[in-house]
Amino acid sequence: MFYLKFPRLSQTSTLRKQPADIKNAPGAYAKWRLLKDSWARYGVIGGGLAVIVAVVLIFFYLLYVVFPLFIPAAVEPVSQFDVPEKALGKTLLLAIEEQNEVAGRFTDSGQVVFFEAATGKTVSIQAVAIPEDAHIISFAQGSPINEGAVIYGLSDGRAVIVKQQYKITYPDNKRVITPSLEYPLGEQPLILDEAGAALEKIAVQVGEDTTTIVVKTADKIRLTSFEKVQALFAEEASFNRTDSVLDIPAVEVADILIDKEGRKLYLVSSDGQLSFVDISNQGSPAIKQKQNIMETGKTITSTAFLNGDLSLMIGDSTGLVSQWSMVKDGLNRPAMQKIRVFKVSDRPVLAINSEQRRKGFITMDADGYIGIYHSTAERELIKERLSTSLPVAAVISPRANALLVQSENGKMHFWHVENKHPEVSLKSLWQKVWYESYPKPAYIWQSSSASSDFEPKYSLTPLVFGTLKAAFYAMLLAIPLALMGAIYTAYFMAPGMRQYVKPTIELMGALPTVILGFLAGLWLAPFMEKHLSGVFFLLIIVPLGVMLFAFLWQTLPKTIQQKLPEGWDAALLIPVILLSGWFAFAVSVPLEALLFHGTLRDWFKTELGIGYDQRNAMVVGVAMGFAVIPTIFSIAEDAIFSVPKHLTVGSLALGATTWQTVTRVVLFTASPGIFSAIMIGFGRAVGETMIVLMATGNTPVMDLSIFQGLRTLAANIAVEMPETEVNSTHYRVLFLAALVLFMFTFVFNTLAEVIRQRLREKYSSL
Known part of the structure; x- marks a missing residue:
């Protein structure tokens, strides 16, 4: 056996601090070196394993945060109860406030029934100021963003506008929601047709300063706007009224839609004709476009604005829902363009309701199915038959986390919706998407905007590029x-x-x-x-x-x-x-x-x-x-x-x-x-x-x-x-x-x- 001979170390050496038997015995010193080598080897191995563990933990943490994006949406039944105050008439509209506690049912008798959304217990019943000598012919809802106004078209050419409000108080530190009705233009009915003709179709948008109303009678399409004028020393405001008649045959119009800004008017016929009218100048509306948006043999069965009122969702008799958005044509003129289609059912689409804060919408079809979709992601999120009977009315809550549906058999169904990330899909992340107001599909990353109507654009492709x-x-x-x-x-x-x-x-x-x-x-x-x-x-x-x-x-x-x-x-x-x-x-x-x-x-x-x-x-x-x-x-x-x-x-x-x-x-x-x-x-x-x-x-x-x-x-x-x-x-x-x-x-x-x-x-x- 050979031993290495080391020179004698000085008194300041670390070896001098060791016991004398280690310091003076070559065999013991070799063992001490081997021990330090072993410690170094295990230290290096431990450090390498620690790096691997850290990398793996980073990966799984990223996966943990990302995974909820791809969890499918789900609905869960909360309760089922009889339609509140059924004797007060058929339901024209269901509404629900933000906390999902109080809902409202607007009936064809002019009554509004407010009830607890989860139990159906009546909270209050309020009557709309409908004149006794007239009855309701038409009904329409304005943009939910514009404070949830609705309008009643009457048989004598008059109309009543009413808004639902929910006041929140906290007596004894307990939240109490009190519903009420408000008349933005006064309780007196508005005369919209001086000849007293019945208002067969009606649409309204109530803004902060301007209210726009479009009505269809048997022979005319009328546009009326009320502009608020606030006097300098008076508390009450007055209104300047502007009336005009559109040069469009009334018999062809089956549905009327006004955007939330009160600048664009869309007139839809059941056979597929769409007319776009610029009403930014209320006194002289201009017809900008008229086109056929439906194939031969199909009829339009439902229409609705998507959130933001930049796109129209058109449901037809074959179970398709198509999205039409205003884009610029080859001559830089605005034109309606079909940007995507959803296959909802093989039966007609009965109704379309849009979410208030996202680009999602719900559908009801003739097979009794309720579907929830997201337009940008082109995803079918939920498709459920909530009852054996056909749905007759439905509303999704402002936060899109609750669904209230009335079925034909007189039952009301309250469902909890779990749908936190509908905007994300493989297509929206990696493929070209046709966004609203864009001339063609594109890869876009634009994650936020100052507007609540913003359409999120989460394409990772330009970032990878x-x-x-x-x-x-x-x-x-x-x-x-x-x-x-x-x-x-x-x-x-x-x-x-x-x-x-x-x-x-x-x-x-x-x-x-x-x-x-x-x-x-x-x-x-x-x-x-x-x-x-x-x-x-x-x-x-x-x-x-x-x-x-x-x-x-x-x-x-x-x-x-x-x-x-x-x-x-x-x-x-x-x-x-x-x-x-x-x-x-x-x-x-x-x-x-x-x-x-x-x-x-x-x-x-x-x-x-x-x-x-x-x-x-x-x-x-x-x-x-x-x-x-x-x-x-x-x-x-x-x-x-x-x-x-x-x-x-x-x-x-x-x-x-x-x-x-x-x-x-x-x-x-x-x-x-x-x-x-x-x-x-x-x-x-x-x-x-x-x-x-x-x-x-x-x-x-x-x-x-x-x-x-x-x-x-x-x-x-x-x-x-x-x-x-x-x-x-x-x-x-x-x-x-x-x-x-x-x-x-x-x-x-x-x-x-x-x-x-x-x-x-x-x-x-x-």
């Missing part, structure tokens, strides 16, 4: 410079120069990316915009300058060339590159004016139709490429420098040139390390946040142009996560974006490791 685009342009700059620099530094550069160059480049990697992003956004982007032609000339003149200098250097006498130590050639190129760069920017201004008759940006715009954004992919490529270069350079240089010397010496001894040795021996042997360097650099580029956040403009557009901006997954999360509501759909979609980024890097790095191992096995025999 922006992530790959930013990484591509960064790697396009970084890979050639980093790899060529690594090859030269490791194989051609003198050791004395290498000891300065390598640490300097590696030190660049320690520069915070927020500093790079700051410089890119505030200095580099304006500089490149101003000197765009100089940037392109730089790519031409600098390589030509280096090649010209190399040629001239080769023509110099050998005595002069030999004065420069071998491996220090790159030092001579520093002033050449600096001078070439200065010359490129100096000559770019006159050459730009000569060749392009102005600026290069204007030439791109006028001749090629390519726009230029100041913060674009080119700026990101330069800034992020600068951040990625140290990573790729350091790993690749170590791999090349570690190639065994006997391989290079043997290659040179067999007659290969230095360049042949590099390209056919060194690079192949170092290829696993070089490939790892590229993959790690690519992963760095994909996950980069601050540079793309500050230098791209954060525009989620899908444009391959290097002059257009972008938005990446990482930057999007950083921008929007602080503003989103916890556990909302937006919040979970952002976590889904993080999961997509996590899975992307995981899969890509796994494939990279497999390829690296195969390269190592292939060239290990060299």
Whole structure:
């Protein structure tokens, strides 16, 4: 047995603190070393396992937050009871307040029955001020957003407008909801047809200052508006009235719809004719469009606005519900366009009701099924038969978490609805979607807006596209410079120069990316915009300058060339590159004016139709490429420098040139390390946040142009996560974006490791 003999340690040594038998016995000291080696080995193993566990926990936490997005919607019966106060007449409308505690039933006798939504217990009965000498002919509901107004059309040409209100008080710290009726234009019936003709169809929109009413009599379509005028010193307001008659045959109109702004009027006939009338000028309404929206053999059975009143939902006799939205045609004129169709049933669609705060809607068909759908996601969320009898009326609560349905057999059904994330589907996340008011389907990310009528746009495709685009342009700059620099530094550069160059480049990697992003956004982007032609000339003149200098250097006498130590050639190129760069920017201004008759940006715009954004992919490529270069350079240089010397010496001894040795021996042997360097650099580029956040403009557009901006997954999360509501759909979609980024890097790095191992096995025999 052989023992290593160690020199005697000083009194300050840690070994001196050990017991004397360990300090003086070589065998015991070897055991102490083995023990420390064992501790180090288990420490490394434990650290590696901890990293794996941390990564797995991150994955499952992301999955935990994202999973609720894909839980299907469900309904659960809460109660069933007889229709409250059935003797007061048939139900014209069901309504329910926000807390799902009090509901209302508007009857054809002019009574409003308020009752407890869960039990059917009557809370109050209130009579609408219907004159005794008239009876109700028509009934319509205004936009629920406009305070839930309804209108009664009477047999003598008059109408009554009433609003439902729910006052909340807290006596003894207990919530009490008190329903009531209010008359926004007064209790006196409004005379809408002076001849006293019956109002066969009616529609209303009650706004804060303007009320718009459209009625159909036997021979006319009348438009009446009331504009509130508040006197300066009077408490009560007066109304200015405007009347007009539409030049449309009344006999053709089966349904009337007014948007919530009171600017657009839609007249629908049962045979499929749709007329769009601009009523923004109440005194002179203008018919903008008239078209057939129904195929031969089909009839319209139900109509309703989708939330926001930008789209019409049309149900027909074959069980289809089509969504029609106003878009611009080829001549930039507004026109109704069918953007999607839902197959609801094989029987006629009896009624359509829209959600008040989302782009969802419910349907009732002739088979007795109640369906809940979301338009943007194109999802059928729920389809249930709530009773053996046909439904005659239904309402979904303002928060879309309760459903109240009256069936034909005189029963009322109250259901709880679990439908938190209807906006998300595979189509809305990854495919083109035709959004309201857009001319065609598109990939759009626009997660929020100031309007409650906003249609969320959660397409991850432009974010993934922006992530790959930013990484591509960064790697396009970084890979050639980093790899060529690594090859030269490791194989051609003198050791004395290498000891300065390598640490300097590696030190660049320690520069915070927020500093790079700051410089890119505030200095580099304006500089490149101003000197765009100089940037392109730089790519031409600098390589030509280096090649010209190399040629001239080769023509110099050998005595002069030999004065420069071998491996220090790159030092001579520093002033050449600096001078070439200065010359490129100096000559770019006159050459730009000569060749392009102005600026290069204007030439791109006028001749090629390519726009230029100041913060674009080119700026990101330069800034992020600068951040990625140290990573790729350091790993690749170590791999090349570690190639065994006997391989290079043997290659040179067999007659290969230095360049042949590099390209056919060194690079192949170092290829696993070089490939790892590229993959790690690519992963760095994909996950980069601050540079793309500050230098791209954060525009989620899908444009391959290097002059257009972008938005990446990482930057999007950083921008929007602080503003989103916890556990909302937006919040979970952002976590889904993080999961997509996590899975992307995981899969890509796994494939990279497999390829690296195969390269190592292939060239290990060299």
